[in-house]
Amino acid sequence: MDGYVSGVPNFIMFCGVKMKVVSTLINCSRALKAAEDSRTPRPRGRSGAQSVATASWSAAVLCRFTMIRQVRRFNLNPLLFSFIALSAASTPSIAAETITVLARLPSTATNSYYINARPPLTQSGLLPLPSGAIQPRGWLWVYLERQRDGLTGHLGEISSWLQKNDSAWLSKTGKGKYGWEELPYWLRGYVEMAWLFEDPRMMAEAQLWIHGVLASQRPDGDFGPDQRFEDNTRDYWANMLMLYCLQTFYERTGDPRVLN
Secondary structure, eight states: OHHHHHHHHHHHHHHHHHHHHHHHHHHHHHHHHHHHHTTOOOOOSSSTTHHHHHHHHHHHHHHHHHHHHHHHHHTOOHHHHHHHHHHHHHSOOHHHHSOOOOSSOOOOOOOSSSOOOOTTSOOOSOOOOOTTSSOOOHHHHHHHHHHHHSHHHHGGGTOGGGOOTTBGGGOSSSOOSBOSTHHHHHHHHHHHHHHHHTOHHHHHHHHHHHHHHHHTOOTTSOOSOOOBOTTSOBOOHHHHHHHHHHHHHHHHHOOGGGTO
């Protein structure tokens, strides 16, 4: 039974590859027939009305090459291929008859499950799922485990940018030897991984950084590193990146300090 079940995905993948090849052949044969029906000779030059002929002739050559390549690559039966090509060339596309074009996605419907824009802002037609709504399984789970046990999970042990001593991210004044974009780039994924695995060590490490960032907020609302350009104007790049980390942390914990 195990052998049968494990063979099902391979069978499905095999069928999917075959269907993809057939789909390619169908599209090529239709384009080839359309190009040949135009009865345009091989074009010479690039000006005037010959530009259309050039496109048709090029499409015909490309289709022939693609069809021959697919037949040889997947060892398709030549008789079956001929039947598919002839049938497709003489059969109108069903998909083309059912295509609906929308100027924009509908944005009038609302629901109580996910947060959308508040009135009077226009509702978004697409919403990102909240953190944790989709759980990884299989090879993706194994990949994340390797990240946790590898560089991502232990970057703070070797990177000077993640040192806590003299870090501008943990400073009330925004000054420090360390502290720029490296931390938020790493921390956003680290927070997700910590709660995904429910790893106490990683959660404590993530909270230390997030709590420090929140505590660094100054009376004017600014927080984190106080980086300046040459003209002494504020550079908010790294602080903007940290907002992603705070958003992810809020989605995972609901900590009200993030909103305050």
